[in-house]
Amino acid sequence: MTARSTVEGIRDERSVGRRPEQLPRLEDWIGEVWTRFWFTPADPRPLALIRIATGCLALALWWSYAADLEAWFGSDGMLPSRTRGAWRSPWGGSIFDLATTPTMLRGIYLIGGLVILALLAGLCTPVVSLLAPIFFASILQRGPMLAGPADDVVAVILWCLAIGRCGDAVSLDRLFFAGQAGPQVGSFRNRIAVSLLRVHASLLTIAALLAQLKGDVWWDGTAAWWLAARSADRTIDLTVPLAASLYATNLLTHAITLFEVVFALGVWCVPLRPLIVPLAVVCWPLLGLFAGEPFWGLAMAILALAFREAADRGRGGIL
């Protein structure tokens, strides 16, 4: 049964015994929307796409520790345990704390990489989808001052993937164990995972937007200049055209703010999604590249993919 037919089924059940002129009660409507949003069985394919994209990104973030692993986390490294304690919350913990020798450190690190690789390939997904966020949170907890915005977003996505059945499609599990797995069916776990990703996409954008709007440069329109000028080794160098035109700088700054507002709120309007989701998939990486946080831009684009669903086509309304 598809997600759409299930929703229609719920509507049909509710309408039995109700006079046609009678409007649905508010609590019935809220209950129906809540059930549809969180519990309607969902196709595993969108979640599989997010799993693959997140796996690639998590692997790149994992790899960024490789060359300096011992320089940072080694026994005579730059971030020994007493320093880490002052930076980390008392509730924080890391499996890297168990590493007392360089071999153990490299071993734990390598196992973590294999777990992320297995998640990417969809191998033993029920297990590795749970281990991947544990490992990822562990490496961030080991050196909290090294973590960036992309790490924060990827950690959220990995936990959401652990809730859903992200290995039910486009995975080695599917390839090897298709006989035992049976036909590819939707699951309410997939719906919860996708809905959580959607809520996070909106909340994280609002959090970033609110943080930005505390700075004067986002109001006086010069933020784009300061983003362009902040580092010498930027990938996209717009300093010359932006320095030549104040209006261009202002327009780019306001365009960034407008895009974030449109994404955070507009994406909940189902008829607008075919426009906003492709726009977000292109604009988030561009914004990340321009702001010197390319992986953060990619992570936000992955979150935007959670709004791409065939069941939404032709549907009106919100959520």
Place this chain on the structure above:
Amino acid sequence: MLRATLTVLLCLYLVGFALCLAGNSGSGASAVVRTVKSRLFSPWMTPAWLDVGHDVRLTYGQPEDGGHRIEIRPWADLARGRTIVYPTSAIWGERAARWGRLARAIAVGEQDPDREGLLPAAVGVGGFRLVGAEDVSLRVLRQMMPESAVIASGGKGAPRFEQAYAARVRRVAGEIQLLTIEDPAELAPLVPEVAP
């Protein structure tokens, strides 16, 4: 029953997540948000790296928003000794960004009394092996962001750096000493004595 349980868990998580956003905003948090978050949510959301503010400000146009780098040199031979710079031009991408965050954390962390001196001392000690000396100069350099008028007038040259933090880190009789070096530009100017 399962749906009701999941609804309660989802509501609980979303409230916790919203409190984490509000409690890690970089602008401080109210006592009630801080207390509720730390008692009910931090114990299980912090280990999962979910107790995060996600306040990606991108830029405020402040000097602190410029790129940061670490420079370690042997104190005894500042001019000719082996100098280590992180990130170097050969380091790029997220690896360079992590070094930049570490450098920024050294400079910014000095304003926090609970963390003052801890990170520079640790990074300095980590640099002993790299430069082959147990008495080193540790500096955090911050790239100065040019004004748009300078670029518009064709004044784009090599990037300029300013000193965001400097210290001497050394091991004396097995004990680590951190001697902070004040930036001369930040010291109070000497006022010449004026005859009455």
